[in-house]
Amino acid sequence: MSRSSRFTKSLRGRPDRKLVSAIMLFFFSAFFLLAFKGELNWQGFMLAAVVPLLIYIATMWLPRFFPADKLLLSIANFLCALGVLVLYSTDLIKGTNYGMQQAVYYGAGILAMLFCILLVRYIRYWRVFIYIIAVCALGLMALPLAFGTEVYGATNWIVISGISLQPSEIVKLALLLVLSYYMSRRRFWPWLIFAVLCMGVLMFQADLGTALIYYMTTLLLYYASTGNLWMTGLGLLGGAGSAVYGYFKFAHVKRRIAVWRNPWMDFENTGYQIVQILMAIASGGLFGMGLGLGYPTIIPVYQTDAIFAVICEQFGIIFGVLVLCMYGILILRGAFIARNARRSFHGLLALGATIMLGLQTFVIIGGVLKLIPLTGVTMPFVSAGGTSMVSCMGLIGLLQGVATVNQDDLTYDYEVSHNRADEESLPFANPDT
Amino acid sequence: MKPLHTRFRLVTLFLIGLLLLAGLYGVYSITVYGNRWFASSRNLRYREAKSEVIAGDIIDRNGVLLATTDAQGERVYQADKEARQSVVHLIGDRDGNVANGVDSFDASYLLGFETTLPERVLTLIKGEQRHGDDVTVTVDSKLNTVIVRAFNTHVRTKDKSGAAVVMNYKTGEIVGFVSVPVFDPANISDAVKADTRHPFWNRATQSTLPPGSTFKIITASSALENLEDIENRTFTCTGATQVMGSTITDFGNAQHGQLQLPKAFRVSCNNTFAQIALLLGDNALRRTAENFGFNDNFLFRDIVVENSTYPTENRTLIELAWSGDGQSQIAATPMHMCMVAAAIANNGVMMEPRLLSRVTSPEGLVRLRMTLKVYRRAVSEEIAEIIRGYMLDTVSRGTATAAQVDGLSIAGKTGSAESSLDGRDVTHAWFVGFIDDARYPYAVCVFVEEGTSGGGAAAPIAQAIFRYIQAYFPFQ
Numbered sequence: 001m002s003r004s005s006r007f008t009k010s011l012r013g014r015p016d017r018k019l020v021s022a023i024m025l026f027f028f029s030a031f032f033l034l035a036f037k038g039e040l041n042w043q044g045f046m047l048a049a050v051v052p053l054l055i056y057i058a059t060m061w062l063p064r065f066f067p068a069d070k071l072l073l074s075i076a077n078f079l080c081a082l083g084v085l086v087l088y089s090t091d092l093i094k095g096t097n098y099g100m101q102q103a104v105y106y107g108a109g110i111l112a113m114l115f116c117i118l119l120v121r122y123i124r125y126w127r128v129f130i131y132i133i134a135v136c137a138l139g140l141m142a143l144p145l146a147f148g149t150e151v152y153g154a155t156n157w158i159v160i161s162g163i164s165l166q167p168s169e170i171v172k173l174a175l176l177l178v179l180s181y182y183m184s185r186r187r188f189w190p191w192l193i194f195a196v197l198c199m200g201v202l203m204f205q206a207d208l209g210t211a212l213i214y215y216m217t218t219l220l221l222y223y224a225s226t227g228n229l230w231m232t233g234l235g236l237l238g239g240a241g242s243a244v245y246g247y248f249k250f251a252h253v254k255r256r257i258a259v260w261r262n263p264w265m266d267f268e269n270t271g272y273q274i275v276q277i278l279m280a281i282a283s284g285g286l287f288g289m290g291l292g293l294g295y296p297t298i299i300p301v302y303q304t305d306a307i308f309a310v311i312c313e314q315f316g317i318i319f320g321v322l323v324l325c326m327y328g329i330l331i332l333r334g335a336f337i338a339r340n341a342r343r344s345f346h347g348l349l350a351l352g353a354t355i356m357l358g359l360q361t362f363v364i365i366g367g368v369l370k371l372i373p374l375t376g377v378t379m380p381f382v383s384a385g386g387t388s389m390v391s392c393m394g395l396i397g398l399l400q401g402v403a404t405v406n407q408d409d410l411t412y413d414y415e416v417s418h419n420r421a422d423e424e425s426l427p428f429a430n431p432d433t
Numbered sequence: 434m435k436p437l438h439t440r441f442r443l444v445t446l447f448l449i450g451l452l453l454l455a456g457l458y459g460v461y462s463i464t465v466y467g468n469r470w471f472a473s474s475r476n477l478r479y480r481e482a483k484s485e486v487i488a489g490d491i492i493d494r495n496g497v498l499l500a501t502t503d504a505q506g507e508r509v510y511q512a513d514k515e516a517r518q519s520v521v522h523l524i525g526d527r528d529g530n531v532a533n534g535v536d537s538f539d540a541s542y543l544l545g546f547e548t549t550l551p552e553r554v555l556t557l558i559k560g561e562q563r564h565g566d567d568v569t570v571t572v573d574s575k576l577n578t579v580i581v582r583a584f585n586t587h588v589r590t591k592d593k594s595g596a597a598v599v600m601n602y603k604t605g606e607i608v609g610f611v612s613v614p615v616f617d618p619a620n621i622s623d624a625v626k627a628d629t630r631h632p633f634w635n636r637a638t639q640s641t642l643p644p645g646s647t648f649k650i651i652t653a654s655s656a657l658e659n660l661e662d663i664e665n666r667t668f669t670c671t672g673a674t675q676v677m678g679s680t681i682t683d684f685g686n687a688q689h690g691q692l693q694l695p696k697a698f699r700v701s702c703n704n705t706f707a708q709i710a711l712l713l714g715d716n717a718l719r720r721t722a723e724n725f726g727f728n729d730n731f732l733f734r735d736i737v738v739e740n741s742t743y744p745t746e747n748r749t750l751i752e753l754a755w756s757g758d759g760q761s762q763i764a765a766t767p768m769h770m771c772m773v774a775a776a777i778a779n780n781g782v783m784m785e786p787r788l789l790s791r792v793t794s795p796e797g798l799v800r801l802r803m804t805l806k807v808y809r810r811a812v813s814e815e816i817a818e819i820i821r822g823y824m825l826d827t828v829s830r831g832t833a834t835a836a837q838v839d840g841l842s843i844a845g846k847t848g849s850a851e852s853s854l855d856g857r858d859v860t861h862a863w864f865v866g867f868i869d870d871a872r873y874p875y876a877v878c879v880f881v882e883e884g885t886s887g888g889g890a891a892a893p894i895a896q897a898i899f900r901y902i903q904a905y906f907p908f909q
Contacts, residue, residue: 220447224444281470298481324455324456325456328449331448332449335444355444359451361452362448362452362455365452
């Protein structure tokens with residue numbers, strides 16, 4: 001029967017379709033089931049339709065227009081949808097409205113990704129454009145200094161007519177563009193000045209988790225582009241120095257370090273969050289409490305910082321490790337794209353985006369697991385929040401932009417070597433062969 | 434300088450390495466510490482879970498119901514006040530004042546966190562409220578009552594704080610587990626909360642104290658391990674050995690004159706053991722102490738025990754000399770000292786202490802049954818044999834005669850440990866020992882805060898325990 005089914009036939013020999021169908025089915029059934037938890041919940045039915053649709057649009061429909069890397073797309077979209085799912089399940093426990101919000105952000109993230117793909121693919125004259133980006137980015141970055149609000153010890157938010165924004169998230173994209181543009185042209189000072197200015201503002205705002213990610217990305221990208229070990233080592237030393245300075249300068253850094261070393265000492269106050277995180281992960285055990293079950297909302301800031309603990313409590317540590325593996329595949333795929341790039345600008349851009357995603361994942365998941373002190377950075381794709389979603393999907397957009405250019409180059413090579421003889425047999429245009 | 438793509442690969446490897454590190458660390462810490470994090474009395478999940486799940490029962494080794502849940506979901510303890518008081522540190526109380534009682538440490542069973550998916554689905558279909566698992570502990574609650582009564586009736590322990598642990602040295606099962614003062618879990622009065630003796634504190638597992646002369650078991654083991662022909666060497670006790678300008682004194686300022694190791698052990702001569710410690714040196718003594726579990730991170734499956742310490746800093750000769758007598762920042766819990774005596778009794782093999790006998794699901798399915806586990810080999814069989822002889826001697830004609838029981842061969846060691854409490858100099862009383870009889874394989878540790886003399890205050894309590902075991906425990 002299955003042989004004759006049109007659906008199974010359409011899957012044969014198309015691993016990307018199988019993967020995406022499985023992901024869509026997973027989320028459809030998850031939301032559908034959650035809708036029946038407690039009272040019948042219309043939001044669940046809506047999300048059961050909307051989320052798989054968004055996944056389909058981003059991973060199957062968009063790549064019709066340019067040859068994107070589908071594996072990378074599928075994983076990023078899985079993680080985004082997982083964020084919506086987990087947030088929606090906590091909504092049912094606590095009566096909040098993060099799930100729907102996150103679904104909207106997810107849509108915005110797909111638009112941001114599209115924008116970045118087009119940016120990398122179609123902008124040819126970066127010489128002037130990069131100036132505009134740099135100036136706009138610095139302006140945006142400085143905005144919270146003028147009228148920002150303090151959240152958990154760091155002043156890195158601005159609120160414009162009810163919508164709150166975290167400029168440092170968006171500027172990440174600009175940082176990568178500026179770094180890779182000037183590094184690929186072997187001009188030292190422009191990118192250094194830009195990076196130092198950005199990090200200066202971040203230090204001034206006391207947003208140290210983000211500053212760490214900016215800093216390490218710059219350093220690793222510098223090493224990758226020049227291979228200059230001496231300067232990289234010098235940079236590391238400087239970073240360690242400023243970390244020590246930060247420890248003595250900012251009270252909230254000192255507190256976080258002390259809490260990291262022994263969270264049980266001051267359980268009632270400063271250690272409360274990490275202790276609750278650890279107990280959440282522990283109560284999930286290997287296989288978790290089950291979707292929509294457990295008590296993850298006890299954890300303070302469960303929706304952003306501690307979302308990995310929520311995942312572990314509901315799905316178990318094994319699933320948590322699998323999520324980590326997905327980030328691993330994301331990194332490998334990103335590195336693959338960077339390696340295949342023909343222009344060093346594109347190569348560094350793709351590698352930079354990969355580094356940034358990898359570091360951010362490590363900083364937050366390492367923090368949640370108490371491997372390193374917990375900082376307030378978001379978990380890429382999964383944490384609640386629009387700016388974070390837009391910037392992470394923007395990073396994927398940059399990667400995909402490079403990937404499409406790579407694919408175009410390959411196609412061009414093929415055409416040249418075959419004198420454009422037989423367009424039907426091009427191996428890359430038609431995935432069936 | 435490496436080519437571009439090699440550097441790309443290096444950076445990628447670095448990132449993958451970071452994620453791998455996070456993953457491995459996460460899995461490691463969950464497997465090693467997960468249960469402890471979960472069992473923390475600060476875990477708010479219990480309070481949440483209690484509204485959905487009916488907590489299971491706690492039953493002692495003879496089937497006595499120690500804690501159950503009533504129709505309103507409240508925890509109910511034994512009706513008899515004396516009985517429920519004497520197991521309060523074992524079980525814990527409703528408000529979580531006692532740390533790591535069975536009620537909180539085994540909450541993952543009692544509150545049904547270990548229930549399998551099919552079982553959950555089945556109760557869902559039946560439309561019943563979920564029941565947690567029942568937990569059977571290894572403790573004999575009557576023995577606990579006897580111990581508390583002994584503490585309250587003996588002249589030298591009345592109104593004093595202390596602890597007692599009784600364990601089966603062959604299996605590691607804990608059969609008696611008491612910390613005094615006790616309090617009534619059904620009715621916690623303000624007087625209890627304000628009591629300066631801290632009744633909530635579980636002295637058996639949470640108080641680390643200088644073990645005093647009971648530590649001489651370890652010093653003697655170390656001497657037999659490291660010093661040749663030590664049994665025949667003669668020491669001189671002037672009652673005032675000089676080390677670095679300080680004086681080693683003996684209990685009651687005794688002077689034992691010329692004596693050898695067996696006698697020094699029997700009369701608990703501080704001067705001799707200080708000289709032995711100096712002969713051994715710090716490293717040898719520490720190695721033996723660490724073989725007995727000092728400085729180890731105790732991660733037992735059923736029970737949380739504070740770690741014991743043999744100091745590693747500021748090791749001057751006078752500190753070393755006092756270490757031979759179990760002073761000088763050496764600290765251990767009564768639970769650990771009971772394990773030390775148990776190791777000697779069990780031919781040098783230390784068993785992991787166990788408190789959980791079995792876990793049964795509401796349908797009567799046995800989910801978990803106690804398994805034996807060797808914690809470590811503390812000392813060789815030959816040396817354990819020699820020390821056992823010393824300890825038998827100590828009870829028959831040494832410092833611990835107060836622990837004798839007709840018809841049982843008892844081995845033991847007393848201790849009078851100098852310490853400071855709230856700024857005062859005090860002397861705590863210790864007794865560790867065991868029944869040297871395969872039919873009654875039980876080791877005992879009794880600790881009396883400010884008891885002054887191990888032989889006077891702690892040994893009589895041990896005697897009461899041994900008598901109870903002789904009368905009520907079945908032959909094994």
